[in-house]
Amino acid sequence: MSGIAAPAYAEPPPLQGMELVLGTLALSLATFMNVLDSSIANVSIPSIAGDLGVSPGQGTWVITSFGVSNAISVPLTGWLTQRFGAVRLFTMSILLFVLASWLCGFAPSLEILVVCRVFQGLVAGPMIPLSQTLLLASYPRAKAGTALALWGMTTLVAPVVGPLAGGWITDNLSWPWIFYINVPVGLLAAALTWAIYSKRDTPIRKLPIDTVGLTLLVLWVGSLQLMLDKGKELDWFASNQIIALAIVAVVAFVVFLVWELTDQHPVVELRLFAGRNFGFGSLAMAMAYGLFFANIVILPLWLQQWMGYTATAAGFALAPVGLLAILLTPLVGKKIAVWDPRVMASCAFVGFALVLWMRSQFTTETDFMHILIPTIMQGAAVSFFFIPLTTLTLAGLSQDRIPAAAGLSNFTRITAGAMGTSIATTMWENRAVMHHAHLAEPLVQGQGAFAVALDGLRAAGLSAEQALGQITRMIDQQAYTRAADDIFLVSAFLFILLIGAVWLTKRPPKMAAGAAAASGAH
Numbered sequence: 001m002s003g004i005a006a007p008a009y010a011e012p013p014p015l016q017g018m019e020l021v022l023g024t025l026a027l028s029l030a031t032f033m034n035v036l037d038s039s040i041a042n043v044s045i046p047s048i049a050g051d052l053g054v055s056p057g058q059g060t061w062v063i064t065s066f067g068v069s070n071a072i073s074v075p076l077t078g079w080l081t082q083r084f085g086a087v088r089l090f091t092m093s094i095l096l097f098v099l100a101s102w103l104c105g106f107a108p109s110l111e112i113l114v115v116c117r118v119f120q121g122l123v124a125g126p127m128i129p130l131s132q133t134l135l136l137a138s139y140p141r142a143k144a145g146t147a148l149a150l151w152g153m154t155t156l157v158a159p160v161v162g163p164l165a166g167g168w169i170t171d172n173l174s175w176p177w178i179f180y181i182n183v184p185v186g187l188l189a190a191a192l193t194w195a196i197y198s199k200r201d202t203p204i205r206k207l208p209i210d211t212v213g214l215t216l217l218v219l220w221v222g223s224l225q226l227m228l229d230k231g232k233e234l235d236w237f238a239s240n241q242i243i244a245l246a247i248v249a250v251v252a253f254v255v256f257l258v259w260e261l262t263d264q265h266p267v268v269e270l271r272l273f274a275g276r277n278f279g280f281g282s283l284a285m286a287m288a289y290g291l292f293f294a295n296i297v298i299l300p301l302w303l304q305q306w307m308g309y310t311a312t313a314a315g316f317a318l319a320p321v322g323l324l325a326i327l328l329t330p331l332v333g334k335k336i337a338v339w340d341p342r343v344m345a346s347c348a349f350v351g352f353a354l355v356l357w358m359r360s361q362f363t364t365e366t367d368f369m370h371i372l373i374p375t376i377m378q379g380a381a382v383s384f385f386f387i388p389l390t391t392l393t394l395a396g397l398s399q400d401r402i403p404a405a406a407g408l409s410n411f412t413r414i415t416a417g418a419m420g421t422s423i424a425t426t427m428w429e430n431r432a433v434m435h436h437a438h439l440a441e442p443l444v445q446g447q448g449a450f451a452v453a454l455d456g457l458r459a460a461g462l463s464a465e466q467a468l469g470q471i472t473r474m475i476d477q478q479a480y481t482r483a484a485d486d487i488f489l490v491s492a493f494l495f496i497l498l499i500g501a502v503w504l505t506k507r508p509p510k511m512a513a514g515a516a517a518a519s520g521a522h
Contacts, residue, residue, distance in 0.1 A: 039162030067418030073125025160322030167315025281393030290420025324379030351381030
């Protein structure tokens, strides 16, 4: 062995004592802030929309714009890490995230807020993969499982705190504060990270970047998302703008596919989809996450717009999703190497389907406890969702391909979440219009019943306009509730169908599964 030259970069030794505690805290804070930001805005959308003078449907752009830009930047993490060094890039990401959060809070219009959220999503991309990488390098190899468990807890606690914090802040302060709270958290995380990790940075190498592939990626994903977000507002293909966006999205996507499959240094390694496990695993993950995320956006919108819930109450109805997830995830992590991940993922999908079927039974009379029960149950499904599907997706890949595979899998998942939200909110409004027409028809045909209802409200002291407004509001409440039930029911059915995609993957070898899941964190 003496004849072999020493490697240019020696991995630094694990951290010890207080440095290890503070390092774990810094990385966890950054991850917490990032995950929190993807859920904290959900319950604040009606307030943001009202304050900026737009519809709640347009308000969801605040969520989808962050998701799409975040998805685009995730595959670039590997190239950026080698260009700037892991620690420098991570610290820069946190500081730019803080700046973006501050700008979001000051946004005077929806357009500027969406631009700021796009910026925030772009700089957030490298934070989660790099926090895992730096955390694993901080602990001895024997304690990698402990390190990942600690990291995992922060990603599970954030969805619990997000809706609660978002609701309380929106009701008691104002919506810009959901972004301002990132400033002190981010500055502390950045300062601690630089103080502890700056001497442990990875080497810098100048590598070529696929600028054509990146441009095409931004073009087709951006055009498609814009088309989905603005479609309803512009009456879909009756609008030249929507037709133009559709053409750009299709052409850019086709050229992107050809370019990425032939380029020597592709920004996205599309050949990974040729692998059976990666192809079907990432498809199941993306579709399931799209359904899951869309439904947790619609639920607080329905509760606040049509059930009279405050942002805080809607937050309480959403938050318990993390309780069972926190309890069960350590068990899933321990058993993933022994149990069949396909069975575990199938259980998750059955769980999601059951939860959504229960929600499809909601009426305007449903009380808080009946809204809470499916939310608590959903936590169990979440715990059996991410780890088994990640294990299946990355199984059978060589060590050097896992970072690219993890990046691509995250890209498809986050993109599906944003697009699923746009499609579901549009379908919700369309179904509500249909239900409104069906509910109003008997009133119009049976003028007597309508007149009786109108006279009753006027006798209670309402003017003719107020009485008509009250009747319209009651019909709308029923229409939007039935439309939400439709979305929940269709989503439940789709979750059952997705079980088929899970069983098209091969079972990873026993005991190798845990290693695959752990290595996916790099």
